[in-house]
Amino acid sequence: MSNCGNCERTGTCVSVHGSINEMQDRASAMGVDTVFDRYQLQQPQCGFGMQGICCQLCSHGPCRITPKAQYGICGAGADTIVARNLLRLAVHGAAAYSHHLEELARTIKATAAGKTPFSIGDEEKLRQIAGIIGLDAARPAAELADQLADVLLSELRKGSDEPLALVKLFAPKTRLEAWEKLNVIPGGVLSEIRDALTKTMSNIDTDPVDLLLTTIRLSIATGYMGLVGTVTAQDILLGTPALTRSEADLGVIDPACVNIVAHGHVPLMATAVIQAAKTPELVKLAREAGAAGIKVYGSMCTGQELMQRSAGSAAGFAGQLGNWIVQELYVATGAVDLVMLDMNCSIPGLKAAADRFHTRLVSVDRIVRMAGVEDHVDYEPEKAARQAEELVKMAVETYKKRGKDIHVPQAKSAAVAGFSVESILGALGGSLDPLLDAVKNGSIKGIAAVVGCTNNRNGHDVKSVTITRELIKRDVLVINAGCCSSATQAEGLMTPEAANDAGPGLKAVCQALGIPPALNFGSCVDIGRIGVAVTAIANALGVDPSALPVAASAPEYLEQKAVADGVFAVAFGLLTHLGPVPPVTGSPLVTSILTKDVEGLTGGRVMVEEDPVKAAEAIYAHIMEKRRGLGI
Amino acid sequence: MKSIMIDLDACNGCLTCTLACAAAHSRSGSIVGAMQEKTPARIFIEAVNGRAVPVTCRHCEEPACAEACMTGAMRKDSLTGLVSNEGHEQKCVGCWMCIMACPYGAVTAHPRERVALKCDGCPGLPQPACVAACPNRALRYEEPAFFAAGRSRDAACSAAQAS
Known part of the structure; x- marks a missing residue:
C-alpha cells in the first residue's frame, strides 16, 4: 500500500499516481486481477528466498540455510549460495541485453543493405565511433554501418580471453587500472555468459569471492556492450535524442x-x-x-x-x-x-x-x-x-470489436524529453563547462541517476518519485531512465515548471537553461548514456568517476537486467542505492563485500535504504563528501 | 501439558509449517503428495504489514468452539487436552457454529467436505508436524512455563545489557 502521504487516500491507495489508483478501482470493480491484487495474495513471502539462502540447483535440494542447518547437503554455506544466486540473476540480465544488441546489429546490417524502412539516423556518430574503433571513417555511410555492425557482433561472440574492445576504448583510464588489478576486464559477452553460467552449476565455482568477481566482470561486459554499445548503435540507427x-x-x-x-x-x-x-x-x-x-x-x-x-x-x-x-x-x-x-x-x-x-x-x-x-x-x-x-x-x-465500456483517466502531464550527452552539449553551447561551473560553484551540488524499474513493495512509484523530489530539493540534478522516467514524467517532474520544486541553486540553473530538474535520459538501456555522461565529466575534470559528486539509485529495482546494471554502477565507482533489499542479506560475507569492502577495490558500493527520504539524505551526504574531496 | 508456542520474531513466513501440516493430514504423508491431493493446512500464516504471523488453535481450556457445537462432535479430550471434531461418536454436520464462535479464526471449513477443519494437535506424533518442520524454531512444542522461563531470561539479559 502506498505511503507517500500526499493525500487523504494514504494507506489505502496502491500508487503515487492518481490515474493508477483510479484505474485499479475500476479493475477491482470489474473483477480484473492486477499486479496489486496478486501481490497481496503472495503475502507473506518466504524469508529464505528474500535473503537469498535457498538453493534449488540439484535434486538433493531445495536446501535452505536455517538456524539448525548452516550448510546445504553438498556443504555450500550461505555465502556460496547467495553469491551464486546473485551471479545467476546477473547472467539473465547480460543475456537479455545481448539479445537487444544483436537485434540492433542485424537491423543495422539490413539497413546498410537498403532492406529496412530505417535509414542511418546519426551519420556523424557513426563516423566518430567507427574512427574510435579503428575503421576507415571516410568510407560511405552504408559500408561503414555494415562494418560497425560486424564489429559489434564479433565483440559479442569472441572468446572470454579476448578483452572487449569497447571497454578498452571507452572506459576511463583510472577504471581500467582498477579493473585490471581485479582481473575483471571481460571478453566477448556471450562467452562471459557461458563462463558465468558454467561457474554457477552445482559444485563448480563455490568460492563466494570469485563468484562476486565474476558478477562484476559480467556486469562490466553488460555495461559496455549491452548498455553503452546498444545505446550508441541505437543512436546511429534511429538518431541521437534531441530535445x-x-x-x-x-x-x-x-x-x-x-x-x-x-x-x-x-x-x-x-x-x-x-x-x-x-x-x-x-x-x-x-x-x-x-x-x-x-x-x-x-x-x-x-x-x-x-x-x-x-x-x-x-x-x-x-x-x-x-x-x-x-x-x-x-x-x-x-x-x-x-x-x-x-x-x-x-x-x-x-x-x-x-x-x-x-x-x-x-x-x-x-x-x-x-x-x-x-x-x-x-x-x-x-x-x-x-x-x-x-x-x-x-x-x-x-x-471494430471495441466495446462500449471505456474509461480513460483525465490525468496527463507535459514532459520535456530527448536529453543525451549530445543534446545537453548543444543546449550548453557546445561545452560541458556551464554545467561543470554550476557544480563547482555549488548551484548544483551534484548529479544523481535515479533509474531502473518500478516495484510494488512500497506502493507503485512512491520511492522513485519521493527520492527524485527530495534530491532536487537539495540542489541535486536528477537524471531518470527506465521505469523511473515514466514515474516522474507522470508527476510533472520533467517539466521546466518543476524547477519551482527544486532548491534555489538548481532552480536558478534550470530556469536559466529552461530545463526540468529531472532530465529524461530514456529507457533502462539508456543507463549506458549516464555512463557516457559521467565518463565525459570525469575526463573533463581529470578525475576518476568515483571522485565525482555523483551517485546512482535504483529505488524500485525489480528484475535481472537491473542486477547487472547495479553491479556495473558499483564497478564504475558509484555509490549505488538499492530500494528493495536485494536477496543477499542471508550472507554476512556478500553483504559486507557489496556494502563496504568493494569500495576499496572499485570506489563504488551498494547502499541499501528502504526509506526514500533517508536514502536521499544519504545520497546527498555522499555527494557533499565527494565535493569536499575535490575541494569544491 | 505441552502446547504449540510461537516465537513471533523468529517466523520468516516460509510457510513450511503449512506444508508439513497438510502432509501430516494427507493420504500420502508427503509434501508433494499433499499438494497434489489439495489437502488443506490447519495452521495459517497471516501477513500483517508484510510481517508473517502464525495463527493456530490454542486448544483452549474452555473452548468456545466446543461450547457452540450442536452435535457434540467438537470436544476437548480431558486426557490429552486436544480440541477436535474428529474421531468421536458424534459427527460434525458442518453447521459452522464453531467457526463463528472461535475468536482466533483457528477453525475453518474444509474446502470440499461439509465439515469443520482445525488443528488436531497431531495425536500419535511426538510433536505436531508444524513444530517439527519449522526451520526457524518459531514454533515450539513446550510446556508454557518453560517457554515463559526462556522469555524471562531473555528479558533479563536485555535489561542487564542496557543498564
Whole structure:
C-alpha cells in the first residue's frame, strides 16, 4: 500500500499516481486481477528466498540455510549460495541485453543493405565511433554501418580471453587500472555468459569471492556492450535524442482513435509501426472503420525510446502511458486495441486482462511468447515495413470489436524529453563547462541517476518519485531512465515548471537553461548514456568517476537486467542505492563485500535504504563528501 | 501439558509449517503428495504489514468452539487436552457454529467436505508436524512455563545489557 502521504487516500491507495489508483478501482470493480491484487495474495513471502539462502540447483535440494542447518547437503554455506544466486540473476540480465544488441546489429546490417524502412539516423556518430574503433571513417555511410555492425557482433561472440574492445576504448583510464588489478576486464559477452553460467552449476565455482568477481566482470561486459554499445548503435540507427516535448500518463489515450501500444524495450518494430501509421492508406482504413485516426503510444522502455526520438525517427509518437505496473491498467481502459510485445517485461497477467476486453496482444520478437497469445509478428529487419503495416491493419480490425465500456483517466502531464550527452552539449553551447561551473560553484551540488524499474513493495512509484523530489530539493540534478522516467514524467517532474520544486541553486540553473530538474535520459538501456555522461565529466575534470559528486539509485529495482546494471554502477565507482533489499542479506560475507569492502577495490558500493527520504539524505551526504574531496 | 508456542520474531513466513501440516493430514504423508491431493493446512500464516504471523488453535481450556457445537462432535479430550471434531461418536454436520464462535479464526471449513477443519494437535506424533518442520524454531512444542522461563531470561539479559 502506498505511503507517500500526499493525500487523504494514504494507506489505502496502491500508487503515487492518481490515474493508477483510479484505474485499479475500476479493475477491482470489474473483477480484473492486477499486479496489486496478486501481490497481496503472495503475502507473506518466504524469508529464505528474500535473503537469498535457498538453493534449488540439484535434486538433493531445495536446501535452505536455517538456524539448525548452516550448510546445504553438498556443504555450500550461505555465502556460496547467495553469491551464486546473485551471479545467476546477473547472467539473465547480460543475456537479455545481448539479445537487444544483436537485434540492433542485424537491423543495422539490413539497413546498410537498403532492406529496412530505417535509414542511418546519426551519420556523424557513426563516423566518430567507427574512427574510435579503428575503421576507415571516410568510407560511405552504408559500408561503414555494415562494418560497425560486424564489429559489434564479433565483440559479442569472441572468446572470454579476448578483452572487449569497447571497454578498452571507452572506459576511463583510472577504471581500467582498477579493473585490471581485479582481473575483471571481460571478453566477448556471450562467452562471459557461458563462463558465468558454467561457474554457477552445482559444485563448480563455490568460492563466494570469485563468484562476486565474476558478477562484476559480467556486469562490466553488460555495461559496455549491452548498455553503452546498444545505446550508441541505437543512436546511429534511429538518431541521437534531441530535445523535444511530449506527454505522459493514461490521460493521453484518445478513445476516438485506433490505439496501438508499443510495449517492451526494443524500439525497432515500434519505430516502423509509427512510420506505417502515418501512411495515407492506413489512415484511410482507420477512418473507414469509424476512427478519427491511428495513434501509437509508448509503454515502459520502448515508449521512452520513442519519446526520446519523437523529434526524429519516432515523430508522431502519441505519448507515454506508464511503466511495468501500468500494463494491465491501460488495457482496462477498454480503449487499447493492440499491444505489441517486444523483448522483456510483458507479464502473463496481461493476457487475462486483455481477454476481459477486446484488446489484441501480438508478440513482435521471436523470443517473446505468452500462453494464449497466438498472434506472432516476429520482427525481421528485412520485412519490418510489411510487418508494421500488418500490425496496423490488425489494430484497425480489432478496433471494430471495441466495446462500449471505456474509461480513460483525465490525468496527463507535459514532459520535456530527448536529453543525451549530445543534446545537453548543444543546449550548453557546445561545452560541458556551464554545467561543470554550476557544480563547482555549488548551484548544483551534484548529479544523481535515479533509474531502473518500478516495484510494488512500497506502493507503485512512491520511492522513485519521493527520492527524485527530495534530491532536487537539495540542489541535486536528477537524471531518470527506465521505469523511473515514466514515474516522474507522470508527476510533472520533467517539466521546466518543476524547477519551482527544486532548491534555489538548481532552480536558478534550470530556469536559466529552461530545463526540468529531472532530465529524461530514456529507457533502462539508456543507463549506458549516464555512463557516457559521467565518463565525459570525469575526463573533463581529470578525475576518476568515483571522485565525482555523483551517485546512482535504483529505488524500485525489480528484475535481472537491473542486477547487472547495479553491479556495473558499483564497478564504475558509484555509490549505488538499492530500494528493495536485494536477496543477499542471508550472507554476512556478500553483504559486507557489496556494502563496504568493494569500495576499496572499485570506489563504488551498494547502499541499501528502504526509506526514500533517508536514502536521499544519504545520497546527498555522499555527494557533499565527494565535493569536499575535490575541494569544491 | 505441552502446547504449540510461537516465537513471533523468529517466523520468516516460509510457510513450511503449512506444508508439513497438510502432509501430516494427507493420504500420502508427503509434501508433494499433499499438494497434489489439495489437502488443506490447519495452521495459517497471516501477513500483517508484510510481517508473517502464525495463527493456530490454542486448544483452549474452555473452548468456545466446543461450547457452540450442536452435535457434540467438537470436544476437548480431558486426557490429552486436544480440541477436535474428529474421531468421536458424534459427527460434525458442518453447521459452522464453531467457526463463528472461535475468536482466533483457528477453525475453518474444509474446502470440499461439509465439515469443520482445525488443528488436531497431531495425536500419535511426538510433536505436531508444524513444530517439527519449522526451520526457524518459531514454533515450539513446550510446556508454557518453560517457554515463559526462556522469555524471562531473555528479558533479563536485555535489561542487564542496557543498564
